[in-house]
Amino acid sequence: MPAVNAETVGWWEAACEHRLVVQRCTGCGRTRHPPGPVCPACRSTQAAWDELAGTGFVYTYTVVLQAFLPALADRLPYVVAAIELDGAGGARMVSDLVDMDPADVSVGLAVEVVWEDMSPELALPRFRPVRAGGAEAGH
Amino acid sequence: MVGGPRGPVSARRRAPVLVGVGETEYTKWGGITDRSEYQLALEAVGAAVADAGLGIDEVDGLTSFAEDRNDAIFVAADLGLPELRYASLSWLPGGGGACAAVANAAAAVETGQAEVVVVYRALCQGQFRRFGRGPGNAVGGKVAPAGGRSAVPRLRRARSLLEAHVAFTMPFGMFGPPIAYAMVLQRHMHRFGTTAEQMGHVAVGTRAHAARNPRAVMGDRPMTMEDYLGTRMVSEPFRLFDCCLENDGACAVVVTTAERAAHLAQPAVEILGTAQGTLQGFGHGQYTNVGMPDDDYASAGARGVAARLWARAGVGPADIDVAQIYDHFSGLVLLSLEDFGFCGRGEGGPYAGSGALSWPDGALPTNTHGGSLSEAYIHGLNHVVEGVRQLRGQSTCQVEGAGTCLVTSAAGVPTSALVLGRP
Numbered sequence: 436m437p438a439v440n441a442e443t444v445g446w447w448e449a450a451c452e453h454r455l456v457v458q459r460c461t462g463c464g465r466t467r468h469p470p471g472p473v474c475p476a477c478r479s480t481q482a483a484w485d486e487l488a489g490t491g492f493v494y495t496y497t498v499v500l501q502a503f504l505p506a507l508a509d510r511l512p513y514v515v516a517a518i519e520l521d522g523a524g525g526a527r528m529v530s531d532l533v534d535m536d537p538a539d540v541s542v543g544l545a546v547e548v549v550w551e552d553m554s555p556e557l558a559l560p561r562f563r564p565v566r567a568g569g570a571e572a573g574h
Numbered sequence: 575m576v577g578g579p580r581g582p583v584s585a586r587r588r589a590p591v592l593v594g595v596g597e598t599e600y601t602k603w604g605g606i607t608d609r610s611e612y613q614l615a616l617e618a619v620g621a622a623v624a625d626a627g628l629g630i631d632e633v634d635g636l637t638s639f640a641e642d643r644n645d646a647i648f649v650a651a652d653l654g655l656p657e658l659r660y661a662s663l664s665w666l667p668g669g670g671g672a673c674a675a676v677a678n679a680a681a682a683v684e685t686g687q688a689e690v691v692v693v694y695r696a697l698c699q700g701q702f703r704r705f706g707r708g709p710g711n712a713v714g715g716k717v718a719p720a721g722g723r724s725a726v727p728r729l730r731r732a733r734s735l736l737e738a739h740v741a742f743t744m745p746f747g748m749f750g751p752p753i754a755y756a757m758v759l760q761r762h763m764h765r766f767g768t769t770a771e772q773m774g775h776v777a778v779g780t781r782a783h784a785a786r787n788p789r790a791v792m793g794d795r796p797m798t799m800e801d802y803l804g805t806r807m808v809s810e811p812f813r814l815f816d817c818c819l820e821n822d823g824a825c826a827v828v829v830t831t832a833e834r835a836a837h838l839a840q841p842a843v844e845i846l847g848t849a850q851g852t853l854q855g856f857g858h859g860q861y862t863n864v865g866m867p868d869d870d871y872a873s874a875g876a877r878g879v880a881a882r883l884w885a886r887a888g889v890g891p892a893d894i895d896v897a898q899i900y901d902h903f904s905g906l907v908l909l910s911l912e913d914f915g916f917c918g919r920g921e922g923g924p925y926a927g928s929g930a931l932s933w934p935d936g937a938l939p940t941n942t943h944g945g946s947l948s949e950a951y952i953h954g955l956n957h958v959v960e961g962v963r964q965l966r967g968q969s970t971c972q973v974e975g976a977g978t979c980l981v982t983s984a985a986g987v988p989t990s991a992l993v994l995g996r997p
Contacts, residue, residue, distance in 0.1 A: 436727035
C-alpha cells in the first residue's frame, strides 16, 4: 500500500477526506503531480493544495488482462488510465476505472472521481464514466 | 573510416575502444539454480576479459548502472583484482544505463583513471522478485505467503523517492512496466494510427534473428505473424510476445585504450560517440510520470540524447549499417526509431511494417541477436555485446561489411546510446 514522504503525505491526507487535490506553486501558479518540494518552473518552495472538482477525461489507458498479483485475478479485466483532471492546469494522474465495461473505454472518455475507503487511513480516488449531462469529453 | 569531431579514433593514443565481450548461458526465468546471480556477474567479467586476451589481473576498473545488485567493490575483492582504480554506477535506471555505463568506462580510460574497465550486468530474475509483481511480495524467488502482510492498508514511510512516486500508480493496478508502457503505445496508436501488426513486425522479426543465435532463450521457438497475433493479451495493446523475456544470465564488455588494444586478441571496436540524459520534466519516464507534454509522453524520451549522440559521433541515421535498439516492449522500438531520426514523428509503425528491421535485406537490420524479446533480457548490455560482434564480423546475423552500429538503451526512462564503429 502507498508509501509516503514529506512532500506527498498531504495529498494522501486530503484523499482520506475524499478531497482530490493537486499541488500548486503559490509563486507562479504552476501545478505538479506527484507533489514535490520545489516548483520546477520558478523554484519556489511555497505551494498549496488546490481542491479539484474530480472530473476529467481519459488521456490514455490500458485494459489489463493478466494478474500481476495473484490477488487481482478476480478483478480481470480492469482498466488503468491516465486522467487529465479538470481545473488542474494540465496535470494528469494514474487511476483505475470502475463501474463500466472495459470494452467501452476510449481516449477522451469523460470521467468523475468515486472514492473507495480502503481503511481508516487510506481512501483511493477511482474514476467512472460521467453520467449523461456531465462534463464535456476531452481530446 | 568514420571520424568524429575530434578526428579519427585510432589517431588518439588513449582513445577508448571495446576489446572484449562475454556472457554466461541465458535461460528462462529461474533456469539457473546451481549458482548465484553474483557468481554469474563474476563469470561474465571473466569471460569478457578472456575474450579480449587480457588477464583478470589487468582489470583495474568496474562499472554498471542503477539497480545493480552486484557491487563493484565486492566484485573487485572476489576476483582478486590487484588494485581497483575506478568504480562507478550510472544513475540511469533499469535498462536506461547500459550505454551510459560504457560511456563512463570510456571516460575513465581516456582520462587515465584506469587502463582496463569492465562493464557488467547480471540479472537472475528467478532469484529475486519478479518484475511486475510489485516490491516486497517476493523473497528469495518465493512469493510471500498470503496473509503475511496486514489486511488493512495503511500509509507507511517511503524508503526511496521512487517508492513515494509509485505510490501514485500501484494502488490503481499499475503493477509494472507492461502496464505503464502499454498506455504509452495506446496514446501513440490514438495519435498516429500505429497498429498491432506493426508492433508484430518487431516481435516476429527479432524472433527470426534469434533462431540463428545459439545463445538465444527463444532460439527454438519460431513465430509467424499469425502466431504473434494469436497470443494472449497482457495489457492492451501488448500481447505476450510484445513483452521482453524474464530470464537468468549475465554479460560484460571490456573497454581499454586504442594503444593497448593493438596487441590484444580481437579487433578493437571504436566508440564514435556517446550520449545520455533525459528531457525536461521527464522524471523516471512514463513509468511514474504521465504528466509530461503530449509529444514527450508518446515518445521514447530520447530526442535530446539522439541529437547529442549524432553530433558527437559525427554521423547521422543514414550512416548507420545495423542497430541494436532496446526492446523491453516491441512498440517502444517504434518510438526509438522516431526519436533517433530513422523515420518521422508517428512513422515508426509504417517504418517497421515495411520490413526495414529484418536481417539481411532490411534498410536497418535491428536486434540481430534477437534482442530482449528473444535473446535475453540483461537490461540491454547484451545489445552492446551484439554491437561489438557485428563490427568484428562475428554476429550470427552478420550484416555484410557493417561499419557502424547504433546501440540504444531503454526507451521511456532516462537513457543513453552509443555509436560503435569499425577501425
